[in-house]
Amino acid sequence: MKPAPFDYVRPGSLAEACELLAADEDARVIAGGQTLVPMLAMRLARPARLIDVLRLPELSGIREDNGSVVIGATTRQAFALNNPLIQKSVPLLALALPWVGHPPTRNRGTVGGSIANADPSAEIPLVAVTLGAEIEAASPGGPMSTPADDFFIGPMLTTIGIGECVSAIRFPVWKHQRIGVGFHEISARRSDFAFVSAAAQIAIDEEGRCIDAALGIGGVGDRPFKLDVSSLIGTRLEAKSLADTIAVAAVDLDATDDLHASADYRRRVAVTLCTRALEDAHNRAIGQQSPGVAR
Amino acid sequence: MKIELSVNGARCASDVEPRMTLLDALRDDFLLTGTHAGCEHGVCGACTVLLDGEPVRSCLIFAVQADGYEITTIEGIATSPGELSVIQDAFCETHGMQCGYCTPGMILTAHSLLERTHDVNREDIVEAISGNICRCTGYGQIIEAVEFAADRLKKSNVLRGNKAAQTGSAAGHDAPEKGVLEAAADAPGKGPK
Numbered sequence: 001m002k003p004a005p006f007d008y009v010r011p012g013s014l015a016e017a018c019e020l021l022a023a024d025e026d027a028r029v030i031a032g033g034q035t036l037v038p039m040l041a042m043r044l045a046r047p048a049r050l051i052d053v054l055r056l057p058e059l060s061g062i063r064e065d066n067g068s069v070v071i072g073a074t075t076r077q078a079f080a081l082n083n084p085l086i087q088k089s090v091p092l093l094a095l096a097l098p099w100v101g102h103p104p105t106r107n108r109g110t111v112g113g114s115i116a117n118a119d120p121s122a123e124i125p126l127v128a129v130t131l132g133a134e135i136e137a138a139s140p141g142g143p144m145s146t147p148a149d150d151f152f153i154g155p156m157l158t159t160i161g162i163g164e165c166v167s168a169i170r171f172p173v174w175k176h177q178r179i180g181v182g183f184h185e186i187s188a189r190r191s192d193f194a195f196v197s198a199a200a201q202i203a204i205d206e207e208g209r210c211i212d213a214a215l216g217i218g219g220v221g222d223r224p225f226k227l228d229v230s231s232l233i234g235t236r237l238e239a240k241s242l243a244d245t246i247a248v249a250a251v252d253l254d255a256t257d258d259l260h261a262s263a264d265y266r267r268r269v270a271v272t273l274c275t276r277a278l279e280d281a282h283n284r285a286i287g288q289q290s291p292g293v294a295r
Numbered sequence: 296m297k298i299e300l301s302v303n304g305a306r307c308a309s310d311v312e313p314r315m316t317l318l319d320a321l322r323d324d325f326l327l328t329g330t331h332a333g334c335e336h337g338v339c340g341a342c343t344v345l346l347d348g349e350p351v352r353s354c355l356i357f358a359v360q361a362d363g364y365e366i367t368t369i370e371g372i373a374t375s376p377g378e379l380s381v382i383q384d385a386f387c388e389t390h391g392m393q394c395g396y397c398t399p400g401m402i403l404t405a406h407s408l409l410e411r412t413h414d415v416n417r418e419d420i421v422e423a424i425s426g427n428i429c430r431c432t433g434y435g436q437i438i439e440a441v442e443f444a445a446d447r448l449k450k451s452n453v454l455r456g457n458k459a460a461q462t463g464s465a466a467g468h469d470a471p472e473k474g475v476l477e478a479a480a481d482a483p484g485k486g487p488k
Contacts, residue, residue, distance in 0.1 A: 001335035001354075008296065008313035008359050030360075037355040038336035040314075050313070052360060078349070102426025104343055104350040104404070190425050 003040035007049040014058050014138050014167065020051050022140050022163030027051055029165055031059075031074045034101065034109035035117045051165075059112070059167055062086060068173055070136075073112025073166045077124075078103065080111055089173045092131060092181040092201045096123040099183070102191050112166045115151075118158045120256070121194040121219035123185070125152055127171075129224040130199045130216030134170040139163055145170070152223040176203035176211060180285030182277035185219075186269055188260065194219040195261045198273035202237070202281040210237050215246075215274060220266045221254040227274070237282045246274045298362040302327065303371025311358045318342045320358035321368060329369035329399050333428075340427030343400035344368050350404045352426075369399035372406055381451070382406055382444040391440030393431035400427045405441045413449040417442070 011017040021027050026048035030036055039045040053059055059074040062083050069089050071080060080086055081097040100123050101109055114124040115135060128135070128148035135151045137144045140163050148169075151158050160166065185197035196219045203212040213232045218224040227249035235241040250271050255263035299308040302325055309324045318335070321327045321344070333341030335354045342353045345367035353366075372380045379387070382405050392398045401424060408415060408423040415423075420441045421434075429437060 003314045005312065005314055008357065010359075033355055033357070033360070034337065037316075037357070038338075041336045041354070054360065098422075102340075103423055104340065104352055104426045105337065105355075107346070107349040108351050108355065 001041045003037075004043055004046045006040075006047055008052065009049060010052045010055065014053070014056055014165065017051050017053050017056065017165055018138050018140050018163055020049075021165060024049055025162050029053055029116070031113045032076065032109040034105045034113065035119070036113075053165060054110070064089070064173075065170075067175075068134075069171045071111050071169045071171065073115070073168055074110045075112070077101070077106040077109045077111060077114070081106065090127075090131070090171045091179065092183065092199055093124070093127045093171065095181050095183045096127050096199060099123050099185050099191065099194075099197070111169060115148075115169055116158065116160060116166045118152050118154075118156050118223065119193070120155050120221065120223050121197065122224075123183075123194070123197060123199075123218065124169075126197055126199050126216050126218035126224040128169060129226050130214050131171055131201065132214070132226075133172065135166060136168040136170060137164045138167045139165075143167070149226055155222045157223075174201065174203055174212065178204045178285050180204075180281040180283065180287075182280030182282075182284070184273040184276045184280070186273065193260075196220055196266050196269040196273055198270065198277040200274070200277035200281040202232075202278065202285050204237075204282075204285045208236055208286065210235055213278075215249070215278060217250075217253070217270050217274065220270050221256055225253070229278075232278075237278070242275055242278050246271055246278070250274065296359050298358055300361050300363060301365040303367055309358070313357060313359050315358045316354050317344070317356040317358050317361045317366070318353040320361075321353060321366070324358075327368050327370050331396055331399055333396065338428070339397070340400045340404070340424075341397050343403050343427065345403055345407055348407060348410065350407045367403070369403060372403070380406070381447050382409065382441070385444035385447065386437075386440045389436050389440040389443050391432065391437045397427055397429040397431075401429065401437055405444065408441070409445055409448055413445050415441070415445050 009020055011020055028047035028050055030050045030052050031054045054074050060072040062071050062075055062085055077100050087094045111124055114122050133148045134145045135148055146159055180202050182200040185194045187194050199216045201214045205211050210232045213229045215227045215229045216224055229245050231245050253267050253270055255266040257263040296313060297310050307325050311320055318332055321330050330344055331341040333339035337352050337355045343350050344353045347365050382402050386392055404424050404427055420438050
Protein backbone atom coordinates (compact mmCIF):
# COMPACT_ATOMS: atom_id res chain seq x y z
CA MET A 1 0.00 0.00 0.00
CA LYS A 2 2.73 2.47 -0.90
CA PRO A 3 2.31 4.74 -3.92
CA ALA A 4 4.74 4.56 -6.82
CA PRO A 5 7.25 7.44 -6.87
CA PHE A 6 6.12 10.80 -8.25
CA ASP A 7 7.19 14.44 -8.38
CA TYR A 8 5.40 16.90 -6.16
CA VAL A 9 4.91 20.54 -7.10
CA ARG A 10 3.09 23.24 -5.18
CA PRO A 11 2.49 26.08 -7.67
CA GLY A 12 2.12 29.66 -6.46
CA SER A 13 -0.85 30.54 -8.65
CA LEU A 14 -3.68 28.94 -10.58
CA ALA A 15 -2.15 30.07 -13.90
CA GLU A 16 1.10 28.36 -12.97
CA ALA A 17 -0.84 25.19 -12.03
CA CYS A 18 -2.51 25.16 -15.47
CA GLU A 19 0.83 25.64 -17.22
CA LEU A 20 2.30 22.71 -15.29
CA LEU A 21 -0.73 20.57 -16.12
CA ALA A 22 -0.59 21.51 -19.80
CA ALA A 23 3.13 20.73 -19.99
CA ASP A 24 2.83 17.15 -18.75
CA GLU A 25 0.00 14.80 -19.61
CA ASP A 26 1.04 12.48 -16.78
CA ALA A 27 0.48 15.23 -14.22
CA ARG A 28 -2.57 15.09 -11.94
CA VAL A 29 -4.14 17.67 -9.66
CA ILE A 30 -4.20 16.87 -5.96
CA ALA A 31 -6.23 18.85 -3.44
CA GLY A 32 -7.72 17.03 -0.43
CA GLY A 33 -6.52 13.72 -1.81
CA GLN A 34 -9.31 11.70 -0.22
CA THR A 35 -9.96 9.68 -3.38
CA LEU A 36 -6.70 10.18 -5.27
CA VAL A 37 -4.40 8.98 -2.46
CA PRO A 38 -6.19 5.61 -2.02
CA MET A 39 -5.93 5.14 -5.80
CA LEU A 40 -2.22 5.94 -5.62
CA ALA A 41 -1.76 3.61 -2.65
CA MET A 42 -3.41 0.75 -4.54
CA ARG A 43 -1.46 1.81 -7.63
CA LEU A 44 -4.64 2.17 -9.65
CA ALA A 45 -3.23 5.56 -10.59
CA ARG A 46 0.45 6.23 -11.25
CA PRO A 47 0.85 9.88 -12.22
CA ALA A 48 4.40 11.11 -12.82
CA ARG A 49 3.72 14.39 -11.09
CA LEU A 50 1.22 15.76 -8.58
CA ILE A 51 0.25 19.43 -8.72
CA ASP A 52 -0.98 20.46 -5.25
CA VAL A 53 -3.60 23.20 -5.61
CA LEU A 54 -4.93 23.02 -2.03
CA ARG A 55 -3.17 26.17 -0.83
CA LEU A 56 -4.02 28.40 -3.80
CA PRO A 57 -6.01 31.28 -2.27
CA GLU A 58 -8.00 31.91 -5.49
CA LEU A 59 -9.56 28.42 -5.25
CA SER A 60 -11.07 28.55 -1.78
CA GLY A 61 -13.99 30.30 -0.18
CA ILE A 62 -17.73 30.64 -0.58
CA ARG A 63 -19.31 33.81 -1.94
CA GLU A 64 -22.58 35.16 -3.26
CA ASP A 65 -22.42 36.41 -6.82
CA ASN A 66 -25.18 37.62 -9.09
CA GLY A 67 -27.99 35.37 -7.85
CA SER A 68 -25.81 32.34 -7.30
CA VAL A 69 -23.52 30.89 -4.67
CA VAL A 70 -19.98 30.22 -5.87
CA ILE A 71 -18.01 27.61 -3.95
CA GLY A 72 -14.26 27.59 -4.56
CA ALA A 73 -12.98 24.21 -5.70
CA THR A 74 -10.70 23.61 -2.72
CA THR A 75 -13.31 24.58 -0.12
CA ARG A 76 -13.34 21.70 2.31
CA GLN A 77 -16.55 19.71 2.60
CA ALA A 78 -16.62 20.16 6.39
CA PHE A 79 -16.37 23.94 5.95
CA ALA A 80 -19.18 24.00 3.37
CA LEU A 81 -21.35 21.86 5.64
CA ASN A 82 -21.19 24.43 8.42
CA ASN A 83 -21.41 27.51 6.20
CA PRO A 84 -24.46 29.72 6.93
CA LEU A 85 -24.68 30.99 3.33
CA ILE A 86 -24.95 27.45 1.97
CA GLN A 87 -27.49 26.47 4.64
CA LYS A 88 -29.62 29.48 3.69
CA SER A 89 -29.17 29.68 -0.09
CA VAL A 90 -28.30 26.13 -1.26
CA PRO A 91 -30.20 24.08 1.35
CA LEU A 92 -30.13 20.95 -0.82
CA LEU A 93 -26.32 20.89 -0.71
CA ALA A 94 -26.39 21.45 3.06
CA LEU A 95 -28.76 18.49 3.38
CA ALA A 96 -26.60 16.21 1.21
CA LEU A 97 -23.16 17.08 2.64
CA PRO A 98 -23.50 15.00 5.86
CA TRP A 99 -23.80 11.97 3.54
CA VAL A 100 -20.39 12.68 1.97
CA GLY A 101 -17.76 10.37 3.49
CA HIS A 102 -17.04 10.57 7.22
CA PRO A 103 -16.12 13.57 9.41
CA PRO A 104 -12.34 12.96 9.03
CA THR A 105 -12.55 12.68 5.23
CA ARG A 106 -14.82 15.76 5.06
CA ASN A 107 -12.16 17.68 6.98
CA ARG A 108 -9.74 17.15 4.08
CA GLY A 109 -11.96 16.38 1.10
CA THR A 110 -12.90 19.33 -1.09
CA VAL A 111 -16.11 20.25 -2.91
CA GLY A 112 -14.27 20.65 -6.23
CA GLY A 113 -12.41 17.37 -5.70
CA SER A 114 -15.66 15.46 -5.47
CA ILE A 115 -16.88 17.18 -8.67
CA ALA A 116 -13.66 16.50 -10.58
CA ASN A 117 -13.56 12.88 -9.41
CA ALA A 118 -17.09 12.31 -10.80
CA ASP A 119 -17.95 9.17 -8.87
CA PRO A 120 -21.42 8.12 -10.14
CA SER A 121 -22.60 7.61 -6.55
CA ALA A 122 -21.15 10.83 -5.11
CA GLU A 123 -23.55 13.29 -3.49
CA ILE A 124 -22.03 16.65 -4.51
CA PRO A 125 -22.15 15.90 -8.28
CA LEU A 126 -25.77 14.75 -7.81
CA VAL A 127 -26.75 18.04 -6.17
CA ALA A 128 -24.87 19.98 -8.87
CA VAL A 129 -26.76 18.18 -11.64
CA THR A 130 -30.12 18.40 -9.86
CA LEU A 131 -29.87 22.16 -9.35
CA GLY A 132 -28.24 22.85 -12.73
CA ALA A 133 -24.96 24.17 -11.31
CA GLU A 134 -22.16 25.42 -13.54
CA ILE A 135 -18.68 23.94 -13.21
CA GLU A 136 -16.06 26.64 -13.65
CA ALA A 137 -12.54 25.71 -14.67
CA ALA A 138 -9.28 27.46 -15.36
CA SER A 139 -7.35 26.59 -18.50
CA PRO A 140 -4.34 28.04 -20.33
CA GLY A 141 -6.86 29.67 -22.70
CA GLY A 142 -8.76 31.41 -19.88
CA PRO A 143 -11.73 30.56 -17.63
CA MET A 144 -14.39 28.12 -18.86
CA SER A 145 -17.83 27.21 -17.59
CA THR A 146 -19.77 23.98 -18.24
CA PRO A 147 -23.29 23.01 -17.09
CA ALA A 148 -23.03 20.13 -14.59
CA ASP A 149 -25.31 18.01 -16.75
CA ASP A 150 -22.77 18.16 -19.62
CA PHE A 151 -19.70 18.05 -17.37
CA PHE A 152 -20.18 14.46 -16.18
CA ILE A 153 -19.85 12.04 -19.07
CA GLY A 154 -19.31 8.69 -17.36
CA PRO A 155 -17.92 6.97 -14.27
CA MET A 156 -14.91 9.07 -13.11
CA LEU A 157 -15.07 10.85 -16.48
CA THR A 158 -15.62 14.54 -17.05
CA THR A 159 -15.04 17.01 -19.88
CA ILE A 160 -11.95 18.38 -18.11
CA GLY A 161 -9.01 18.24 -20.51
CA ILE A 162 -5.23 18.45 -20.21
CA GLY A 163 -4.12 21.75 -18.70
CA GLU A 164 -7.51 22.45 -17.14
CA CYS A 165 -8.39 22.58 -13.45
CA VAL A 166 -11.81 22.92 -11.78
CA SER A 167 -11.81 26.30 -10.05
CA ALA A 168 -15.32 26.73 -8.63
CA ILE A 169 -18.88 25.43 -8.66
CA ARG A 170 -21.64 27.96 -9.23
CA PHE A 171 -24.94 26.91 -7.66
CA PRO A 172 -28.09 28.78 -8.71
CA VAL A 173 -30.13 30.19 -5.82
CA TRP A 174 -33.91 29.81 -6.03
CA LYS A 175 -35.64 33.11 -5.33
CA HIS A 176 -39.00 31.64 -4.30
CA GLN A 177 -40.24 32.32 -0.78
CA ARG A 178 -41.28 28.77 0.07
CA ILE A 179 -38.66 26.17 -0.77
CA GLY A 180 -38.26 22.66 0.52
CA VAL A 181 -35.53 20.07 -0.04
CA GLY A 182 -35.26 16.32 0.35
CA PHE A 183 -32.38 13.86 0.17
CA HIS A 184 -32.37 10.08 0.57
CA GLU A 185 -29.70 7.46 0.08
CA ILE A 186 -29.28 3.70 0.42
CA SER A 187 -25.84 2.21 1.06
CA ALA A 188 -24.43 -0.89 2.73
CA ARG A 189 -22.92 1.01 5.64
CA ARG A 190 -23.18 4.49 7.09
CA SER A 191 -21.60 6.96 4.65
CA ASP A 192 -20.46 4.23 2.29
CA PHE A 193 -20.92 4.53 -1.48
CA ALA A 194 -24.58 4.97 -2.39
CA PHE A 195 -26.36 2.22 -4.31
CA VAL A 196 -29.01 4.80 -5.04
CA SER A 197 -29.46 8.40 -3.91
CA ALA A 198 -32.17 10.92 -4.71
CA ALA A 199 -32.21 14.71 -4.29
CA ALA A 200 -35.24 16.96 -4.67
CA GLN A 201 -35.98 20.66 -4.37
CA ILE A 202 -39.47 22.12 -4.61
CA ALA A 203 -40.91 25.63 -4.52
CA ILE A 204 -44.59 26.30 -3.78
CA ASP A 205 -46.73 29.43 -3.92
CA GLU A 206 -49.03 30.92 -1.25
CA GLU A 207 -51.80 28.45 -2.09
CA GLY A 208 -49.47 25.46 -1.87
CA ARG A 209 -49.25 24.89 -5.63
CA CYS A 210 -45.90 23.75 -6.98
CA ILE A 211 -44.16 26.50 -8.97
CA ASP A 212 -40.79 24.88 -9.51
CA ALA A 213 -39.37 21.39 -8.99
CA ALA A 214 -36.06 19.62 -9.51
CA LEU A 215 -35.26 15.96 -8.99
CA GLY A 216 -32.00 14.10 -9.49
CA ILE A 217 -30.85 10.55 -9.03
CA GLY A 218 -27.34 9.23 -8.29
CA GLY A 219 -25.65 5.84 -8.05
CA VAL A 220 -28.06 4.23 -10.49
CA GLY A 221 -26.23 4.74 -13.77
CA ASP A 222 -22.75 5.78 -14.85
CA ARG A 223 -23.29 9.39 -13.75
CA PRO A 224 -25.90 11.44 -11.84
CA PHE A 225 -29.10 12.15 -13.83
CA LYS A 226 -31.62 14.93 -13.65
CA LEU A 227 -35.20 13.69 -14.05
CA ASP A 228 -37.93 15.67 -15.78
CA VAL A 229 -40.53 16.62 -13.17
CA SER A 230 -41.98 19.63 -14.98
CA SER A 231 -45.41 17.96 -14.90
CA LEU A 232 -45.54 18.63 -11.14
CA ILE A 233 -45.71 22.36 -11.72
CA GLY A 234 -49.21 23.65 -11.06
CA THR A 235 -50.22 20.60 -9.01
CA ARG A 236 -50.64 20.49 -5.25
CA LEU A 237 -48.13 17.63 -5.11
CA GLU A 238 -50.73 15.04 -4.19
CA ALA A 239 -49.50 11.46 -3.82
CA LYS A 240 -51.00 10.58 -7.21
CA SER A 241 -49.27 13.32 -9.18
CA LEU A 242 -45.96 12.45 -7.49
CA ALA A 243 -46.35 8.77 -8.34
CA ASP A 244 -47.38 9.49 -11.95
CA THR A 245 -44.54 11.95 -12.55
CA ILE A 246 -41.89 9.64 -11.08
CA ALA A 247 -43.24 6.64 -13.01
CA VAL A 248 -42.87 8.58 -16.28
CA ALA A 249 -39.53 10.19 -15.40
CA ALA A 250 -37.90 6.95 -14.24
CA VAL A 251 -39.22 4.71 -16.99
CA ASP A 252 -36.01 4.51 -19.04
CA LEU A 253 -33.57 4.79 -16.18
CA ASP A 254 -30.20 3.47 -17.34
CA ALA A 255 -29.20 1.34 -14.34
CA THR A 256 -25.90 -0.40 -13.59
CA ASP A 257 -25.72 -4.07 -12.63
CA ASP A 258 -22.85 -4.87 -10.27
CA LEU A 259 -21.65 -6.90 -7.31
CA HIS A 260 -23.54 -4.70 -4.84
CA ALA A 261 -26.95 -4.34 -6.45
CA SER A 262 -28.77 -5.47 -9.56
CA ALA A 263 -30.04 -2.99 -12.13
CA ASP A 264 -33.59 -4.02 -11.33
CA TYR A 265 -33.08 -3.39 -7.61
CA ARG A 266 -31.56 0.01 -8.35
CA ARG A 267 -34.54 0.98 -10.52
CA ARG A 268 -37.05 -0.06 -7.85
CA VAL A 269 -35.17 1.72 -5.06
CA ALA A 270 -34.79 4.81 -7.28
CA VAL A 271 -38.59 5.15 -7.54
CA THR A 272 -39.02 4.79 -3.78
CA LEU A 273 -36.25 7.25 -2.91
CA CYS A 274 -37.48 9.80 -5.48
CA THR A 275 -40.90 9.66 -3.86
CA ARG A 276 -39.48 10.09 -0.36
CA ALA A 277 -37.20 12.95 -1.43
CA LEU A 278 -40.08 14.81 -3.13
CA GLU A 279 -42.39 14.19 -0.14
CA ASP A 280 -39.75 15.51 2.26
CA ALA A 281 -39.19 18.55 0.05
CA HIS A 282 -42.94 19.20 -0.06
CA ASN A 283 -43.35 18.82 3.70
CA ARG A 284 -40.46 21.17 4.36
CA ALA A 285 -41.84 23.71 1.90
CA ILE A 286 -45.20 23.65 3.69
CA GLY A 287 -43.60 23.83 7.10
CA GLN A 288 -41.59 26.94 6.52
CA GLN A 289 -42.15 30.38 5.05
CA SER A 290 -38.63 31.20 3.98
CA PRO A 291 -35.86 29.14 2.41
CA GLY A 292 -33.64 27.39 4.88
CA VAL A 293 -32.43 24.01 5.78
CA ALA A 294 -34.35 21.75 8.09
CA ARG A 295 -32.61 18.58 9.05
CA MET B 296 11.78 17.38 -0.13
CA LYS B 297 12.43 19.24 3.09
CA ILE B 298 9.46 19.70 5.39
CA GLU B 299 8.97 21.32 8.76
CA LEU B 300 5.88 20.84 10.85
CA SER B 301 4.78 21.03 14.44
CA VAL B 302 4.13 17.67 16.05
CA ASN B 303 2.63 17.74 19.54
CA GLY B 304 3.94 21.29 19.96
CA ALA B 305 7.53 20.53 18.91
CA ARG B 306 9.07 21.69 15.63
CA CYS B 307 9.99 18.67 13.56
CA ALA B 308 11.96 18.76 10.32
CA SER B 309 12.68 15.99 7.89
CA ASP B 310 13.70 15.33 4.33
CA VAL B 311 11.09 13.07 2.76
CA GLU B 312 10.25 11.49 -0.55
CA PRO B 313 7.03 13.04 -1.94
CA ARG B 314 5.30 9.66 -1.82
CA MET B 315 5.86 9.25 1.92
CA THR B 316 2.58 9.61 3.79
CA LEU B 317 2.28 11.66 6.95
CA LEU B 318 1.58 8.35 8.71
CA ASP B 319 4.95 6.90 7.68
CA ALA B 320 6.77 10.15 8.47
CA LEU B 321 5.29 10.18 11.98
CA ARG B 322 6.14 6.54 12.61
CA ASP B 323 9.50 6.19 10.84
CA ASP B 324 11.04 9.67 10.90
CA PHE B 325 9.65 11.05 14.14
CA LEU B 326 9.38 7.65 15.90
CA LEU B 327 5.82 8.31 17.07
CA THR B 328 4.49 4.79 16.70
CA GLY B 329 1.27 5.44 18.62
CA THR B 330 -0.32 6.33 15.28
CA HIS B 331 -1.26 2.96 13.86
CA ALA B 332 -0.97 1.87 10.23
CA GLY B 333 -4.13 -0.04 9.36
CA CYS B 334 -5.51 -0.30 5.83
CA GLU B 335 -3.29 2.49 4.45
CA HIS B 336 -5.97 3.57 2.00
CA GLY B 337 -8.35 5.64 4.08
CA VAL B 338 -10.95 3.13 5.16
CA CYS B 339 -10.22 2.09 8.74
CA GLY B 340 -9.35 5.28 10.66
CA ALA B 341 -6.56 3.63 12.72
CA CYS B 342 -4.09 6.29 11.53
CA THR B 343 -6.26 9.25 12.60
CA VAL B 344 -4.29 12.28 13.81
CA LEU B 345 -5.37 15.86 14.45
CA LEU B 346 -4.32 18.38 11.80
CA ASP B 347 -4.83 21.88 13.19
CA GLY B 348 -7.14 20.27 15.75
CA GLU B 349 -9.34 18.36 13.32
CA PRO B 350 -9.29 14.59 12.87
CA VAL B 351 -7.86 13.48 9.53
CA ARG B 352 -6.48 10.23 8.14
CA SER B 353 -2.69 10.47 8.12
CA CYS B 354 -2.44 7.75 5.46
CA LEU B 355 -4.30 10.01 3.02
CA ILE B 356 -1.98 12.99 3.42
CA PHE B 357 1.51 13.05 2.03
CA ALA B 358 4.07 14.39 4.50
CA VAL B 359 4.92 17.14 1.97
CA GLN B 360 1.29 18.29 2.07
CA ALA B 361 1.39 18.56 5.87
CA ASP B 362 4.35 20.95 5.68
CA GLY B 363 3.77 23.84 8.07
CA TYR B 364 0.72 22.38 9.82
CA GLU B 365 0.22 21.51 13.46
CA ILE B 366 -0.17 17.80 14.06
CA THR B 367 -1.36 16.19 17.28
CA THR B 368 -0.87 12.46 17.74
CA ILE B 369 -1.96 10.17 20.57
CA GLU B 370 1.38 10.89 22.27
CA GLY B 371 0.41 14.56 22.50
CA ILE B 372 -2.90 14.57 24.35
CA ALA B 373 -1.90 13.54 27.87
CA THR B 374 -1.42 16.44 30.28
CA SER B 375 2.07 15.31 31.31
CA PRO B 376 4.35 12.30 30.79
CA GLY B 377 3.07 9.17 32.46
CA GLU B 378 -0.43 10.54 32.85
CA LEU B 379 -3.57 9.90 30.83
CA SER B 380 -6.06 12.40 29.47
CA VAL B 381 -9.63 12.28 30.76
CA ILE B 382 -10.68 10.51 27.57
CA GLN B 383 -7.86 7.95 27.75
CA ASP B 384 -8.81 7.30 31.36
CA ALA B 385 -12.46 6.82 30.40
CA PHE B 386 -11.47 4.26 27.74
CA CYS B 387 -9.60 2.30 30.43
CA GLU B 388 -12.41 2.47 32.96
CA THR B 389 -15.22 1.41 30.63
CA HIS B 390 -12.97 -1.07 28.84
CA GLY B 391 -13.45 0.77 25.55
CA MET B 392 -10.91 -1.43 23.76
CA GLN B 393 -9.78 -4.98 23.30
CA CYS B 394 -6.82 -5.36 20.97
CA GLY B 395 -6.14 -1.62 21.04
CA TYR B 396 -5.38 -1.21 17.37
CA CYS B 397 -8.15 1.32 16.69
CA THR B 398 -7.81 3.02 20.09
CA PRO B 399 -5.47 5.94 19.24
CA GLY B 400 -7.72 6.89 16.34
CA MET B 401 -10.86 6.56 18.43
CA ILE B 402 -9.39 8.64 21.26
CA LEU B 403 -8.17 11.43 18.97
CA THR B 404 -11.54 11.56 17.21
CA ALA B 405 -13.29 11.75 20.59
CA HIS B 406 -10.76 14.33 21.74
CA SER B 407 -11.60 16.60 18.83
CA LEU B 408 -15.35 16.14 19.41
CA LEU B 409 -15.09 16.98 23.11
CA GLU B 410 -12.86 19.99 22.42
CA ARG B 411 -15.82 21.55 20.64
CA THR B 412 -18.51 20.70 23.15
CA HIS B 413 -19.17 18.52 26.17
CA ASP B 414 -22.88 18.37 25.42
CA VAL B 415 -22.85 15.34 23.19
CA ASN B 416 -25.53 12.73 22.76
CA ARG B 417 -25.12 9.20 21.54
CA GLU B 418 -25.89 10.25 17.96
CA ASP B 419 -23.11 12.88 17.91
CA ILE B 420 -20.62 10.29 19.16
CA VAL B 421 -21.72 7.67 16.62
CA GLU B 422 -21.40 10.23 13.81
CA ALA B 423 -17.97 11.36 15.03
CA ILE B 424 -16.50 7.84 15.21
CA SER B 425 -18.37 6.57 12.13
CA GLY B 426 -15.12 6.70 10.14
CA ASN B 427 -13.18 4.56 12.63
CA ILE B 428 -13.45 0.80 12.38
CA CYS B 429 -13.18 -1.42 15.46
CA ARG B 430 -13.20 -5.15 14.85
CA CYS B 431 -13.32 -6.21 18.52
CA THR B 432 -15.69 -4.29 20.72
CA GLY B 433 -18.83 -3.83 18.66
CA TYR B 434 -18.48 -0.12 19.57
CA GLY B 435 -20.77 -0.26 22.63
CA GLN B 436 -18.07 0.31 25.19
CA ILE B 437 -16.30 2.87 23.01
CA ILE B 438 -19.46 4.99 22.87
CA GLU B 439 -19.86 4.48 26.62
CA ALA B 440 -16.27 5.67 27.15
CA VAL B 441 -16.87 8.88 25.20
CA GLU B 442 -20.14 9.52 27.05
CA PHE B 443 -18.35 8.92 30.34
CA ALA B 444 -15.50 11.26 29.39
CA ALA B 445 -17.96 13.96 28.25
CA ASP B 446 -19.79 13.71 31.54
CA ARG B 447 -16.56 13.98 33.53
CA LEU B 448 -15.32 16.94 31.52
CA LYS B 449 -18.67 18.65 31.95
CA LYS B 450 -18.56 18.22 35.71
CA SER B 451 -14.91 19.12 36.07
CA ASN B 452 -13.77 22.59 36.98
CA VAL B 453 -11.31 22.86 34.14
CA LEU B 454 -11.33 26.05 32.12
CA ARG B 455 -11.92 25.23 28.49
CA GLY B 456 -10.86 27.43 25.58
CA ASN B 457 -12.97 27.71 22.49
CA LYS B 458 -11.28 25.44 19.98
CA ALA B 459 -14.09 25.81 17.45
CA ALA B 460 -13.35 29.47 16.94
CA GLN B 461 -9.70 28.70 16.32
CA THR B 462 -10.14 25.90 13.84
CA GLY B 463 -13.00 27.54 11.97
CA SER B 464 -14.54 24.50 10.40
CA ALA B 465 -16.43 23.52 13.50
CA ALA B 466 -18.12 26.92 13.63
CA GLY B 467 -21.85 26.58 13.80
CA HIS B 468 -21.61 22.93 14.74
CA ASP B 469 -22.99 23.48 18.18
CA ALA B 470 -19.97 25.00 19.76
CA PRO B 471 -20.42 27.74 22.32
CA GLU B 472 -19.44 31.17 21.09
CA LYS B 473 -17.45 31.88 24.20
CA GLY B 474 -15.26 30.25 26.77
CA VAL B 475 -16.74 29.18 30.08
CA LEU B 476 -15.70 32.31 31.99
CA GLU B 477 -17.22 34.75 29.50
CA ALA B 478 -20.42 32.74 29.35
CA ALA B 479 -20.67 32.77 33.14
CA ALA B 480 -20.11 36.51 33.24
CA ASP B 481 -22.93 37.03 30.75
CA ALA B 482 -25.38 34.82 32.60
CA PRO B 483 -28.34 36.80 34.03
CA GLY B 484 -27.80 38.01 37.56
CA LYS B 485 -24.09 37.36 37.47
CA GLY B 486 -21.00 39.29 36.56
CA PRO B 487 -20.48 43.03 36.59
CA LYS B 488 -23.61 45.16 36.42
